[in-house]
Amino acid sequence: MRLTVGQAVVRFLASQWTERDGVEQRAVAGCFGIFGHGNVAGLGQALLQAQRTGEADLPYHLARNEQAMVHAAAGYARMKNRLSTMACTASIGPGSTNMLTGAALATVNRLPVLLFPSDIFATRVAAPVLQELEDPSSYDVSVNDAFRPLSRFFDRVWRPEQLPAALLGAMRVLTDPADTGAVTICLPQDVQAEAYDFPEELFAKRVWHVRRPLAEPSFVERAADVVRNASQPLLIAGGGVIYGEASDELDRFARETGIPVADTQAGKGAIPWDHPNSVGGVGSTGTPVANRLARDADVVIGVGTRYSDFTSASRTAFRNPDVKFVNINVAGFDAAKQAAYPIVADARSGLSALLAALGGKRFPTDYRADVTAWQATVDDAYGMGHSPLPAQSEVIGVVNEACGARDVVVQAAGSMPGDLQLLWRARDPKQYHVEYGYSCMGFEIAGALGIKMADPSREVYALVGDGSYLMMSQEIVTAVSEGIKLIIVLVQNHGFASIGALSESLGSQRFGTSYRFRGPGNDYDGSHLPVDLAANAESLGASVIRCRTIADLRDGLKRAREADRLTVVHIETDPLSPVPSSESWWDVPVPETSALSSTRAARERYAEAKRDQRQYL
Numbered sequence: 001m002r003l004t005v006g007q008a009v010v011r012f013l014a015s016q017w018t019e020r021d022g023v024e025q026r027a028v029a030g031c032f033g034i035f036g037h038g039n040v041a042g043l044g045q046a047l048l049q050a051q052r053t054g055e056a057d058l059p060y061h062l063a064r065n066e067q068a069m070v071h072a073a074a075g076y077a078r079m080k081n082r083l084s085t086m087a088c089t090a091s092i093g094p095g096s097t098n099m100l101t102g103a104a105l106a107t108v109n110r111l112p113v114l115l116f117p118s119d120i121f122a123t124r125v126a127a128p129v130l131q132e133l134e135d136p137s138s139y140d141v142s143v144n145d146a147f148r149p150l151s152r153f154f155d156r157v158w159r160p161e162q163l164p165a166a167l168l169g170a171m172r173v174l175t176d177p178a179d180t181g182a183v184t185i186c187l188p189q190d191v192q193a194e195a196y197d198f199p200e201e202l203f204a205k206r207v208w209h210v211r212r213p214l215a216e217p218s219f220v221e222r223a224a225d226v227v228r229n230a231s232q233p234l235l236i237a238g239g240g241v242i243y244g245e246a247s248d249e250l251d252r253f254a255r256e257t258g259i260p261v262a263d264t265q266a267g268k269g270a271i272p273w274d275h276p277n278s279v280g281g282v283g284s285t286g287t288p289v290a291n292r293l294a295r296d297a298d299v300v301i302g303v304g305t306r307y308s309d310f311t312s313a314s315r316t317a318f319r320n321p322d323v324k325f326v327n328i329n330v331a332g333f334d335a336a337k338q339a340a341y342p343i344v345a346d347a348r349s350g351l352s353a354l355l356a357a358l359g360g361k362r363f364p365t366d367y368r369a370d371v372t373a374w375q376a377t378v379d380d381a382y383g384m385g386h387s388p389l390p391a392q393s394e395v396i397g398v399v400n401e402a403c404g405a406r407d408v409v410v411q412a413a414g415s416m417p418g419d420l421q422l423l424w425r426a427r428d429p430k431q432y433h434v435e436y437g438y439s440c441m442g443f444e445i446a447g448a449l450g451i452k453m454a455d456p457s458r459e460v461y462a463l464v465g466d467g468s469y470l471m472m473s474q475e476i477v478t479a480v481s482e483g484i485k486l487i488i489v490l491v492q493n494h495g496f497a498s499i500g501a502l503s504e505s506l507g508s509q510r511f512g513t514s515y516r517f518r519g520p521g522n523d524y525d526g527s528h529l530p531v532d533l534a535a536n537a538e539s540l541g542a543s544v545i546r547c548r549t550i551a552d553l554r555d556g557l558k559r560a561r562e563a564d565r566l567t568v569v570h571i572e573t574d575p576l577s578p579v580p581s582s583e584s585w586w587d588v589p590v591p592e593t594s595a596l597s598s599t600r601a602a603r604e605r606y607a608e609a610k611r612d613q614r615q616y617l
């Protein structure tokens with residue numbers, strides 16, 4: 001079939017499917033893109049031709065920022081439990097390097113996204129092309145080489161005949177639950193437009209069967225021995241439980257063994273908040289109940305977790321001197337963490353196999369009274385009646401109440417991820433979408449767009465801080481133009497509440513964390529800025545509801561739900577409002593020497609906290 005490389009890419013992607021548990025779906029459902037001279041006549045023409053002739057079904061969506069379109073693809077993939085994603089095409093140079101942060105986010109979170117950065121001419125006759133980085137020591141280096149460490153698969157197609165291998169390699173990695181992440185195929189701008197006689201088989205429907213690796217019996221037996229001999233085990237549910245759709249198995253495991261279940265940011269919702277075994281989030285922003293259980297546990301069963309520093313409280317969460325770890329994970333890399341007894345398996349089969357091997361062993365459930373007491377603390381935080389400005393915990397409470405069981409909340413950075421992990425009551429495995437692998441400011445609105453595209457039947461609430469909104473809010477325009485409804489709750493607290501609090505605790509006096517005029521002290525200590533983010537959102541095409549009080553917010557959210565278009569609900573909160581303690585720690589180093597007494601005092605506290613850090617060998 002004589003096609004350009006661009007046309008071949010589009011045809012190929014339109015024929016790729018995934019299958020797991022007998023359900024087939026499109027592997028790549030569409031293509032986000034921003035065109036420039038690098039792709040307008042290559043992939044751009046191919047997408048146009050597909051749309052005009054119907055020869056290939058790969059809907060095109062115009063994004064407003066390349067980083068954001070990769071976030072949208074990541075949100076889409078996460079909502080689809082990594083079984084379907086979106087492709088992204090960018091022009092050469094800045095268009096492509098804008099995708100780097102998105103690529104890193106996807107790979108860190110183990111989410112499949114398929115990126116086509118455009119690249120410099122393969123023929124080099126016209127070099128240096130506009131936006132080319134010239135490397136005097138090598139002519140085959142381009143800015144796109146920066147994608148290499150961020151991608152789980154990287155290739156550059158210098159000649160059309162390389163394309164089939166590149167595409168198959170890309171699909172293999174995208175659909176592998178252990179290896180998935182950003183997949184990057186660089187397409188030189190001349191090669192995109194070059195024709196080649198591609199074999200027809202390349203474009204036949206291809207189904208990628210997504211594996212559910214089974215646990216090896218001898219590994220299950222060793223791990224079961226460890227768990228059977230435990231006296232106070234704790235299970236930590238990570239994102240792998242949700243991606244593996246293993247909530248039923250986790251429920252059964254928990255009920256039959258009595259073992260308490262704590263969750264990570266990616267695992268929240270794996271079982272509902274009011275499940276009899278649920279003890280809430282664990283680690284630096286976890287609940288005190290889960291953290292006390294973690295402190296004393298002699299066996300920690302980590303299912304589908306990467307053990308990020310927030311989960312392990314920078315390796316201070318587990319303090320039993322004899323603590324042992326049993327990890328169930330599709331990725332051998334993660335299963336081996338904390339010198340664990342590894343079960344390299346899908347969460348579903350791993351949990352079932354371990355449960356069977358435990359032979360009816362049951363553990364005490366005396367943590368339940370503590371959970372009940374903790375829930376009263378959450379109720380208080382939801383309804384604290386803080387004044388004159390409301391507290392962020394009250395905003396979270398109202399959004400939680402407004403959310404239907406299947407609705408989705410989206411967040412990524414600032415003070416909200418911590419408050420959400422501590423306080424959010426998740427009712428469905430797909431309800432809680434806090435991107436906390438890369439914690440990227442600006443993910444919220446773009447990610448929410450992708451999530452809503454993945455499941456239009458759910459109401460999607462993006463909670464956005466003012467700092468994150470200012471970094472990346474332009475996908476409001478994309479959502480408006482596509483007719484995609486989002487509810488954006490814009491939390492204005494005039495700067496970085498999160499980093500402000502962190503800075504203060506580390507002796508750095510909230511330096512550079514508030515959005516105010518430069519004042520008399522040559523610092524940002526003047527009055528608030530005349531910035532109106534609600535008006536900004538309105539100017540981008542959103543409906544806007546301005547709220548002053550929590551009652552306004554409750555009513556505003558009701559109206560936003562009833563609306564049929566993207567609605568921004570704006571509320572100002574007190575950046576200094578209190579939140580219940582996690583009784584935990586996070587390792588952020590404090591200067592060892594300082595001319596400031598605040599820093600010296602913080603250094604002493606730091607050295608003290610550091611003593612509880614363990615290597616788990």
Ligand SMILES: Cc1ncc(C[n+]2csc(CCOP(=O)(O)OP(=O)(O)O)c2C)c(N)n1
Binds near residue numbers: 414416438439495
């Ligand atoms: C892209 C990016 N830059 C910087 C950071 C570091 N950082 C984490 S939270 C934060 C402030 C977030 O401000 P805002 O969205 O207003 O949330 P708030 O802290 O006020 O809740 C910063 C700068 C980040 N996570 N992502």
Ligand SMILES: [Mg+2]
Binds near residue numbers: 465467491495496497
């Ligand atoms: Mg803020």
